[in-house]
Amino acid sequence: MNPIVMKFGGSSVENIEKMQAIAQRIQQKKTDGFDVVVVVSAMGKTTNQLLELARQASTNPSKREIDLLISTGEQVSISLLSMILNENGQSSIGLTGFQAGIKTSGLHTKNKIEDIDIEKVEKHLRDGKIVVVAGFQGLNQDGDITTLGRGGSDTTAVALGAKLNCRVEIYTDVEGIYGVDPRLYPNAKKIDMISYEEMKEMAFLGAKVMEPRSIEIGHRFAVEILVASAHQNTPGTLIKEFDPSMETKSITGLSISERVILVSINHLPSQSRHTADLFIKLAQNEINVDMISQTNTPDGFVNLAFTASSEDTHLINDVLTELQKKYDDVIISTDTNIVKVSVVGMAMRTQSGVAATLFELFAANDIDYKLITTSEISISYTISSALKEKAVHLIASAFNL
Amino acid sequence: MNPIVMKFGGSSVENIEKMQAIAQRIQQKKTDGFDVVVVVSAMGKTTNQLLELARQASTNPSKREIDLLISTGEQVSISLLSMILNENGQSSIGLTGFQAGIKTSGLHTKNKIEDIDIEKVEKHLRDGKIVVVAGFQGLNQDGDITTLGRGGSDTTAVALGAKLNCRVEIYTDVEGIYGVDPRLYPNAKKIDMISYEEMKEMAFLGAKVMEPRSIEIGHRFAVEILVASAHQNTPGTLIKEFDPSMETKSITGLSISERVILVSINHLPSQSRHTADLFIKLAQNEINVDMISQTNTPDGFVNLAFTASSEDTHLINDVLTELQKKYDDVIISTDTNIVKVSVVGMAMRTQSGVAATLFELFAANDIDYKLITTSEISISYTISSALKEKAVHLIASAFNL
Numbered sequence: 001m002n003p004i005v006m007k008f009g010g011s012s013v014e015n016i017e018k019m020q021a022i023a024q025r026i027q028q029k030k031t032d033g034f035d036v037v038v039v040v041s042a043m044g045k046t047t048n049q050l051l052e053l054a055r056q057a058s059t060n061p062s063k064r065e066i067d068l069l070i071s072t073g074e075q076v077s078i079s080l081l082s083m084i085l086n087e088n089g090q091s092s093i094g095l096t097g098f099q100a101g102i103k104t105s106g107l108h109t110k111n112k113i114e115d116i117d118i119e120k121v122e123k124h125l126r127d128g129k130i131v132v133v134a135g136f137q138g139l140n141q142d143g144d145i146t147t148l149g150r151g152g153s154d155t156t157a158v159a160l161g162a163k164l165n166c167r168v169e170i171y172t173d174v175e176g177i178y179g180v181d182p183r184l185y186p187n188a189k190k191i192d193m194i195s196y197e198e199m200k201e202m203a204f205l206g207a208k209v210m211e212p213r214s215i216e217i218g219h220r221f222a223v224e225i226l227v228a229s230a231h232q233n234t235p236g237t238l239i240k241e242f243d244p245s246m247e248t249k250s251i252t253g254l255s256i257s258e259r260v261i262l263v264s265i266n267h268l269p270s271q272s273r274h275t276a277d278l279f280i281k282l283a284q285n286e287i288n289v290d291m292i293s294q295t296n297t298p299d300g301f302v303n304l305a306f307t308a309s310s311e312d313t314h315l316i317n318d319v320l321t322e323l324q325k326k327y328d329d330v331i332i333s334t335d336t337n338i339v340k341v342s343v344v345g346m347a348m349r350t351q352s353g354v355a356a357t358l359f360e361l362f363a364a365n366d367i368d369y370k371l372i373t374t375s376e377i378s379i380s381y382t383i384s385s386a387l388k389e390k391a392v393h394l395i396a397s398a399f400n401l
Numbered sequence: 402m403n404p405i406v407m408k409f410g411g412s413s414v415e416n417i418e419k420m421q422a423i424a425q426r427i428q429q430k431k432t433d434g435f436d437v438v439v440v441v442s443a444m445g446k447t448t449n450q451l452l453e454l455a456r457q458a459s460t461n462p463s464k465r466e467i468d469l470l471i472s473t474g475e476q477v478s479i480s481l482l483s484m485i486l487n488e489n490g491q492s493s494i495g496l497t498g499f500q501a502g503i504k505t506s507g508l509h510t511k512n513k514i515e516d517i518d519i520e521k522v523e524k525h526l527r528d529g530k531i532v533v534v535a536g537f538q539g540l541n542q543d544g545d546i547t548t549l550g551r552g553g554s555d556t557t558a559v560a561l562g563a564k565l566n567c568r569v570e571i572y573t574d575v576e577g578i579y580g581v582d583p584r585l586y587p588n589a590k591k592i593d594m595i596s597y598e599e600m601k602e603m604a605f606l607g608a609k610v611m612e613p614r615s616i617e618i619g620h621r622f623a624v625e626i627l628v629a630s631a632h633q634n635t636p637g638t639l640i641k642e643f644d645p646s647m648e649t650k651s652i653t654g655l656s657i658s659e660r661v662i663l664v665s666i667n668h669l670p671s672q673s674r675h676t677a678d679l680f681i682k683l684a685q686n687e688i689n690v691d692m693i694s695q696t697n698t699p700d701g702f703v704n705l706a707f708t709a710s711s712e713d714t715h716l717i718n719d720v721l722t723e724l725q726k727k728y729d730d731v732i733i734s735t736d737t738n739i740v741k742v743s744v745v746g747m748a749m750r751t752q753s754g755v756a757a758t759l760f761e762l763f764a765a766n767d768i769d770y771k772l773i774t775t776s777e778i779s780i781s782y783t784i785s786s787a788l789k790e791k792a793v794h795l796i797a798s799a800f801n802l
Contacts, residue, residue, distance in 0.1 A: 016457040050477070056417045057481045058488035065487070068495050069480035072473035076451070079470035080458045086466070087459035094469050099544055120544070143500055143521070 001125060003166040004029060007039040007135065007157035011173055012230040013077050014044030016084070022171070022230065023084045026130060030090060035125040037164065039135045039157040040081055042073025063108035067137075067147045071097070074134035074153075082132045092130040095121070097137035097145070102156065104138035104146045111146035113138060113155060113217075118163045133160065151211025158214045162221035170210065171230035176237035177202075177209055179401030180254040184392045189401060191252065192235070195242035198252045198344050201378050205255040205342035215239065242346055250354050251345040251399040254392065260290075261310040262338050262370055262382055263320065266331040268302045275304065278323060282308075285315045291340070291373045291380060305371055307382060310336045338370065339388045342380040343395060355379055361398055367391050402526060404567040405430060408440040408536065408558035412574055413631040414478050415445030417485070423572070423631065424485045427531060431491060436526040438565065440536040440558040441482055443474025464509035468538075468548045472498070475535035475554070483533045493531040496522070498538035498546070503557065505539035505547045512547035514539060514556060514618075519564045534561065552612025559615045563622035571611065572631035577638035578603070578610055580802030581655040585793045590802060592653060593636065596643035599653045599745050602779045606656040606743035616640065643747055651748045651755050652800040655793065658741040661691070662711040663771055663783055664721065667732040669703045675728075676705060682720050688713045692741070692774045692781060706772055708783060711737045739771065740789045743781040744796060756780055762799055768792050 006026060013019050029036050041047075050070045054061045078094035085092035097104075101117030124131045135153025140146050148155050154170055161168035174182075175190055177199065182188040194202075196219035203212040209227060218225045218239060228236025268274055275294070282289055291307045308316060313336065320332050348354050358379060362369060367390065369381040383391055395401070407427060414420050430437050442448075451471045455462045479495035486493035498505075502518030525532045536554025541547050549556050555571060562569035575583075576591055578600065583589040595603075597620035604613040610628060619626045619640060629637025669675055676695070683690055692708045709717060714737065721733050749755050759780060763770060768791065770782040784792055796802070 016454065019458070053417065053477075053481055054484060057420070057484040060488070061484040062487050065480040065484045065495055068483075068497070069477060072476045075473045075476075076454075076470060079466040080454055082469075083455060083458040083462040083466045086463050087461070094466055096469070096546070099546075145497070145500075 001035050001122070002033060003037060003125060003164040004034040005037045005039060005157050005161045005164065005166060005168040007153060007168065007170045008041070008230060009153065009172060010041040010044050010046070012171060013040050013042075013081065016080065019077075019081050019084050023081065023088060025171075025230075026085065027088060027090050030130060036130045037121060037125070037160055038081065038130060038132045039153055039160065040074060040077040040132060041135050041153040042070070043077050046073040046076070064144055067108045068145050071134070071137040071145045071147055074136055078132045078134045085130055085132070090130055091128055092132060093124050094132045094134075095124075096134045097156070098139035100131075100133045100160075102138035102159070104140050104148065106146075108144070109147055110149040111138060111140065113148065113159045116159055116163045118160075121160070121164075151214055154210055154214035155217060158217045158223055158225060161223040161225075162217060167224045167226065168218070169226045169228060171228060172209060173230065174209060175229045175232065175234050176227050177239075177253070179252060179399075180392060180396045181256065184256065184389065185396045185401070188396065191237050193238045193240060193243070194252060195346055196239060197242060197377060198346050199239045201344045201375065202253045202255050205257065205340070205344065205378060205380065249345060249399070250347040250357075251343045251395075251401065252347075253344045254395050254399075254401055255342045255344065256388065256392065257340040257342070258385075259310040260307050260336070260338050260340050260382065261313055261316060262305065262307050262335045263316060264333045264335075265304040265323070266301075267329050268304060268327060270296055270300045270302045274327075275302065278304075278319070281319050281322070282316070285312075285319060287312045287315055287319070291371045291382065293371045293373070307338075307340065307371060335370075337385045338382045339385050340380050340382050341388070341391050341395070342378055343399070344378045346377055348377050348379075357398070358395070361394055362391075365390065365394055367394070402436050402523070403434060404438060404526060404565040405435040406438045406440060406558050406562045406565065406567060406569040408554060408569065408571045409442070409631060410554065410573060411442040411445050411447070413572060414441050414482065417481065420482050420485050424482065424489060426572075426631075427486065428489060428491050431531060437531045438522060438526070438561055439482065439531060439533045440554055440561065441475060441478040441533060442536050442554040443471070444478050447474040447477070465545055468509050469546050472535070472538040472546045472548055475537055479533045479535045486531055486533070491531055492529055493533060494525050495533045495535075496525075497535045498557070499540035501532075501534045501561075503539035503560070505541050505549065507547075509545070510548055511550040512539060512541065514549065514560045517560055517564045519561075522561070522565070552615060555611055555615035556618060559619045559624055559626060562624040562626075563618060568625045568627065569619070570627045570629060570637075572629060573610060574631065575610060575628075576630045576633065576635050577628050578640075578654070580653060580800075581793060581797045582657065585657065585790065586797045586802070589797065592638050594639045594641060594644070595653060596747055597640060598643060598778055599747050600640045602745045602776065603654045603656050603743075606658065606741070606745065606779060606781060650746060650800070651758075652744045652746040652796075652802065653748075654745045655796050655800075655802055656743045656745065657789065657793065658691075658743070659786075660711040661708050661737070661739050661741050661783065662714055662717060663706065663708050663736045663739050664717060665734045665736075666705040666724070667702075668730050669705060669728060671697055671701045671703045676703060679705075679720070679724060682723070683709075683717070686713075686716045686720060688716055688720070692772045692783065694772045694774070708739075708741065708772060736771075738786045739783045740786050741781050741783050742789070742792050742796070743779055744800070745779045747778050749778050749780075758799070759796070762795055763792075766791065766795055768795070
């Protein structure tokens with residue numbers, strides 16, 4: 001067998017005409033000698049339309065029933081795409097998540113793939129069929145239909161690639177992964193190859209082409225992932241094991257996170273208990289804290305700052321109001337007019353001076369930053385939203401992104 | 402356990418408001434002390450919309466993929482209805498055909514229920530949940546999703562009633578079964594009780610409230626079936642074992658079949674081979690012949706007449722053209738301006754004279770009929786479409802339907 005997995009998102013299957021177009025690409029792959037597994041998402045905005053029905057049915061719909069509801073979206077796509085392939089004379093079969101042997105566990109609407117019982121898919125491939133699998137869904141141990149959360153169809157595709165020990169091709173509306181979002185920096189260059197680590201870091205830091213989870217699976221099972229255009233025959237970006245030849249650039253990519261809230265808390269009494277209480281309270285409210293920075297003053301106080309998603313502003317304000325009540329002297333401020341700029345590059349591991357170059361760049365151009373965090377292969381800064389475009393252009397041109 | 406099965410069709414679940422209305426009725430049943438299983442169809446015209454997509458995808462879509470496609474319709478209904486029940490504080494769970502253990506076999510789009518693995522439904526009932534099952538669908542031995550064809554949700558409901566050994570309530574847009582269609586005869590009387598045999602015969606002969614197959618299952622397993630209004634709290638019609646107390650009426654009901662073609666073939670050489678050839682040819686073209694009548698002439702010829710669905714007119718004409726070529730002297734005519742009027746009553750078994758009364762009625766009122774067929778509990782006549790209304794009024798008033 002010579003298998004390959006091709007994944008198409010919702011906009012590639014939003015109507016019959018678009019499905020007919022991708023059917024041509026799929027059949028070409030078969031003609032090229034591959035045993036083709038196709039993973040598809042729901043048609044266009046179907047999932048949102050179904051969720052709107054759920055919202056009308058219930059203020060707080062059971063997540064199990066949400067999964068039962070929205071999983072129908074991909075089931076419609078697989079049956080129609082399979083009909084089109086059969087119509088074209090290419091034997092094909094559509095399989096739902098459970099029919100493709102995808103076993104999941106975890107919380108409804110956020111399940112994880114545990115394993116794939118791959119025999120059925122392999123049998124149909126051996127019979128010469130193109131196997132069209134519903135992305136985003138599976139079956140848990142209780143026999144309930146589950147979904148995999150955001151980016152779930154990518155996860156299905158990569159997990160199938162891992163099980164079939166083959167390459168996965170993710171077809172999207174863009175031509176591949178860019179060092180910086182072309183909408184922000186029109187001269188942005190497409191990346192030909194990128195390591196799993198860098199891609200994961202970029203995805204975590206706000207690049208939206210792929211979800212970190214699917215890249216993580218690709219990394220663990222060494223599945224080569226090609227991200228390419230669904231519309232054009234251009235080379236795309238290959239995500240694979242880190243290879244020293246990739247290391248010529250000191251920075252591979254730049255990500256922007258918008259919708260950030262920066263919280264500054266000054267004059268908090270300097271005992272670790274107080275800081276811990278605050279973060280426990282935030283966690284209890286399911287607020288994901290992103291960047292954290294803390295400094296201590298000589299007179300026994302702590303100055304603390306952190307960022308989170310501005311979607312949680314209401315919840316955060318409730319926590320802060322409680323904090324203010326408890327400590328009269330604490331000075332609290334919040335700012336939502338900020339963005340997080342992150343630069344990512346495996347080279348940071350081995351090359352020194354990337355951070356220095358960035359600090360110099362920001363200083364020479366009057367870009368003030370509030371918080372800084374670093375990981376092994378990335379540095380992130382929060383800056384004023386007004387400076388976003390300026391910072392992107394400076395960094396992208398300095399590092400040739 | 403004190404189970405009951407309630408079935409609601411597509412128009413009862415066509416939007417969230419209608420689902421909220423039936424949720425009230427369902428919860429009342431639970432309050433009344435029943436362990437409630439609900440069977441629902443797809444919302445409104447969903448199935449037709451999905452079939453239209455299939456038609457766009459393929460001129461001859463694979464029936465397996467059609468089943469995969471249209472089974473999503475009921476899956477959407479069960480999840481939304483279950484959300485509404487949960488929202489109302491009534492614990493509920495939605496189960497697809499395969500999750501409810503419904504095992505089927507046969508041809509795709511026309512599967513039959515083989516068995517139901519009822520444990521899962523029973524477990525949820527014991528847990529106090531209302532179990533909402535997707536009608537019309539199941540899973541075959543190959544693990545493919547199947548559908549049950551026309552009236553399939555009724556079949557699901559009655560089969561569940563058979564397995565749970567309980568009563569089934571079919572909620573419809575009408576108040577029950579009428580002796581004659583109220584659209585044809587405004588004074589039509591609702592029947593309070595009817596035997597399986599009569600109901601089956603009426604369904605076969607054109608009454609559209611229930612499909613014969615579901616009544617057949619009800620009969621075999623002695624499942625009491627109530628057909629009642631989904632909108633009003635009126636008593637409905639109970640379909641049950643024949644009971645001599647039902648036998649006061651000589652005729653229980655009158656059915657009209659429209660879209661009938663009557664074929665008359667005269668002067669066919671009188672050898673059984675010729676007649677057999679004709680009916681074999683019709684069967685090979687999947688033309689269902691309904692009524693057949695044959696007479697022989699003293700000079701060695703056969704006069705033959707039969708009826709079929711006028712939807713098959715094209716196919717029938719092809720067969721007739723061949724026949725004409727083969728036998729020069731044969732005289733063939735077809736007529737689509739006819740209807741079949743059938744009267745049904747268990748009493749025909751024991752009371753003589755029903756047929757005589759009908760013949761007398763037709764003769765006295767100048768109603769000519771072309772073909773007559775009889776079964777143990779029914780008589781059918783083909784008459785001119787123009788006489789339909791007259792015949793219906795005469796029979797309905799004569800037999801107090």
